[in-house]
Amino acid sequence: MQILFKIGLVAGSLVLLLSCADENPVPPVDIKNGSSVFIVNEGNYMFANGSLSYYHPESREVENKVFYRVNGFDLGDVAQSMYIYDSLGYIVVNNSARIDVINIHTFQYVGTIGGLSSPRYVHIVNPIKGYITDLYAKSIAIFNPQTFKVTGGIPVDNHSGNYYQHSTEQMVSFGKYLFINCWSFDNKVLMIDTETDQVTDSIETGIQPVAMVLDALGKLWVLTDGGFPGNPFGYEQPGLSRYDAATLALEQTFLFPLEDNPLDVQLNGTADTLYLINNHVWKLSVTAGEFPVTPFVEKGNRLFFALGVDPVSSEVYVSNAIDYLQPGLVYRFSPQGQPIDTFNVGISPGYFCFKGY
């Protein structure tokens, strides 16, 4: 009987002990200015654990969760992308339906752009006009970067009865025009005149254009993921296509195996070399006639998730999301593919944003 009493006593004491919860200390952020990179960590959908990491290449030091540590509150649910204009950083928090703006030198919170549905990317045209793309709004929001207010929108609804179109994603500037890819259940790149805020033209691409860049030769490279098995919109071989930005003519397509799922394409600082994730990381010249046979970086036992290329050094950053549910890893490579550094960031590191000074 005594043993049973003891078990009860121990269990009871444990319960009491466990009631004393620790406070989470918040260490100060050591902000090293100069050329550096922000890593936007998506976090998990509905977990509201998106975060911002900051890496200083010269000192090889990383600071994680900097938005929270400086400001005392979290970014929100699914941090999607970041855009720098002057001294401000616009962090798109997709499922919290907002953009949080920070000072990129102090990380101090400056303001929020609300009035959005499911924002994806920001592009600022001039000091009083910027655009925000959106997954569900069927409209590109126009906002004033001085007031952080949404002032209007560019409707992109194509009134398709069959599919929810158009979702809008990345924006690439070409003179007074912007190219915008429509990824979800779609196959279009829209062209917008930034002076009139009108859709002026479009390109029909392969299924689901996921990312794009404009090279030094005025060619638009569009990466399509080809959809997925069971996709009512279609499922086809993914590919990388080159269009002439002026004429919108298709010039070249590299097709990938059906089961591949390319994620991201980026340019180096001189916009003459492409890097893309399709399982491995690949590198090719914008004038290449053939797709390379050997990857730039072998995937190995890693789950490559996002790609960034430093516009100054052309060093390549690749993230590994691991299991999407723990802090991911970032690998830094020289432009020739030599590993330079590896560091831990936040959950699902999905976007790199480079700060030049």
Place this chain on the structure above:
Amino acid sequence: MGFFIPKGVAQYSFEDTIPLHEVIITAKSTFDGVGAGAVVQRIDTLVLMDRITGTMGELLAENTPVFIKTHGRGALATASMRGTGASHTAVLWNNIPINSPLTGQVDFSLIPVYLIDEMSLYFGSSSLQNSNGALGGSIAIENRPDWEKGTRLKFMQGFASFGTYSSFGQVNWSDGKWSARNRLFYESSENNFLYYYNDPRNQESSGYHKLKGASYKKMGTLNELFYRVNEQDVAGTQVWIQSSDRFIPPLVGNSIYFHKENQIDKTIRLLAFYKHYGERFSYELQSAYLDDRLSYYLINQANSLAHADSLADASNRSQSSINQWNSVWRFEKNWRINFDAEFRTDWVHSIDYETTMGYSHRQNQISAIVSVHKMLGDRWSFSSLLKYQWIQGQTLQPVPSLSAEYLLNKKNQIKLKGNISRNYHYPSLNDLYYLPGGNPGLTDEKGRTLEFSVHHQSGWGNFQWSQSVSSYYSIINDWIQWIPSDYGYWEPRNLKKVHSRGVEYYTALEYIHSGFTGKLKVQYAFTPTTNQSDPMTEGDQSKGNQLIYIPRYSAGMVVFLSYLDWELTTITHYLGERQTATTNDSQIYPEPSYWLTNLSLGSHWQLKKIKVGVKGKVENLWNTAYSNLKNRPMPLRNYSLLLKFEF
């Protein structure tokens, strides 16, 4: 699978308001139904009565080691037993499994305690006799006929904080041969409670906020008809129809201008049975039809000028036909053989009208169980069980279980129980076929479990004391987890090897003396459930870490005091920290632990032929700001009043 207790028809006379003193089944004879070594906790009727206007999710969270993951007051609530996943807990309504064939889960916020007469928890391998694939355990809810002759009416009206009104009506009739009982309920709530949130983005709105867009309405009816064919046979039908219409608020801190998220659940459950209670041979034949419909939509509006964006517009339906045969044969004094079989067909249809993606599927399942129970002398008893399952023509591996029980001390009813078993959980239909993401290549989750427990029950004079310590170690391979796929959407994979082990302690003290009853119950669970898989990719630090949203520690205490016509109940519940990532990284903060206390005071009196009762209740007595899931706030201190009338 059916679980059969040959109690005899006489036992079918419990009225739902008679308090049952027995809380944890420790001293039940092996021949009373459960096998040797089984760990079964029956929920005290007074606990059911205390939560009569609440949901099964709320009751389990407060009173049992079952962890309930709730998305908010009135919102989706799923269960985890012994550290396992939401689809690893089977829920049986009068032996019929009611887990959704689509998800494998049960939404415990949609089961009103009012429709439950008895509830028992079957931990770990104790669930093998009554359910398939319940790696954590099963929860059985039962309805009992009321054979008391005459007609009686009961009516209850509840008023609670946040614009919550609930009405419950019941008509019982019996002539001793037939018994009919109809229960009806309706509940509505504005659910606009205050919560604390510091919003630095908008200084004006920092502080206390009122939750918006979380109102709900629930209504349902349970109609039962029983016929006593003779002293040994009973037949009956049970019809449970329910509907709920709930709005789901956005995560706290969301900046959306207008958010409308709605879920409507409509359920029909029909059951017909015939039971024969023989001296040596008893059997039960049950046939059920279940029909679950769920429609869901999500609309966001960016700003006052924007049109509303439809993000989702989904409809799910599942229909199930379940036929069971459960039988027990006592061919010698110390021998018993159970044979149970179940034939089940599920039809499901799931579609999202926005993406036009969906799937339809039909699945057939057969399972058969033979279990043999033997008592050796008056101290030893043994049980062995073997189960076979066929799903869509595929034969799953047989499920074996061996258990033993030894009565160490007769006076103090100290029993030692041990069990070794295997169990397999077949993937749900969404796991296999959901579009996008369903993975037809999934294999079943495989569990191996070792359990040991000590139980004690004794009494001195007016005191009753019982307690139990249970320990278990389960290794689950091919654990299914949904993760983002290469295509961007989520898909399930047989990813993990999980070790779920732990200790549960339970004690109950009861004192009854001349009009006074005092009860004290304490339960504690230590549930280290860790991922033991090899690293998925380079840098994977998750091995050895607690699974996400599985608390390592939980505890509870119930104090019940009654004197003459007065009753006072306090329930205190502790939930430990829950991890929100697969590693214990310092930058990822776990969801904080919390203590909650509820206090209720009730009385009743006789006004001529009417019995009138009144009960007042304070929930979250210490006004704790807490949430069960991140950014899903729960109410601060709140109140309710319940009036009861019986004719």
